[in-house]
Amino acid sequence: EAGVAQSPRYKIIEKRQSVAFWCNPISGHATLYWYQQILGQGPKLLIQFQNNGVVDDSQLPKDRFSAERLKGVDSTLKIQPAKLEDSAVYLCASSLGVSGTAVETQYFGPGTRLLVL
């Protein structure tokens, strides 16, 4: 079974530029998560989707970050304009997303490493 796919793996941009990341979750997984992992810290949830609806985006800086999952499968995360402090690894994860069942495991992709200069 294929895992969570992310692209690109690395991206270098200058501040004030825009950037987009793509994630394709494990087939059949209804829940998709985007995490930001700053160097030396644990991952922090930015946004959680259930199918194509947003469940939690309380920690997403909405003035510059946006995310969508239009068809309930793959997802894109965009930053516009980027700031120096956005330098981080952006991790995508997915889980089955069947509410009311046993506690679900989140499966993580390899991440996109962003450097803002």
Place this chain on the structure above:
Amino acid sequence: AQSVTQLDSQVPVFEEAPVELRCNYSSSVSVYLFWYVQYPNQGLQLLLKYLSGSTLVKGINGFEAEFNKSQTSFHLRKPSVHISDTAEYFCAVRADSWGKLQFGAGTQVVVTP
């Protein structure tokens, strides 16, 4: 709200020696507890999880963890490490069955011959 504290940012250990990684959490409700491992330039991989029942949880690669409710701890142990265990280890909590994970800052384990 929940929070997680990993008490050691880095743990050096010799090959074949035991290792313990400490994790403490705080929460006003019952939580589910997880340990993830992150190898260089890779995503996170689940090592083990505590949901309920026996407080001693066994995971992959010979790791185990013990849930201690009175001390609000979930320490990770391995009796004999290999060079390949060099990685960063994250403790995480979740308050519901499919909500967001709250991660600690991570513990870097460096195994030397």
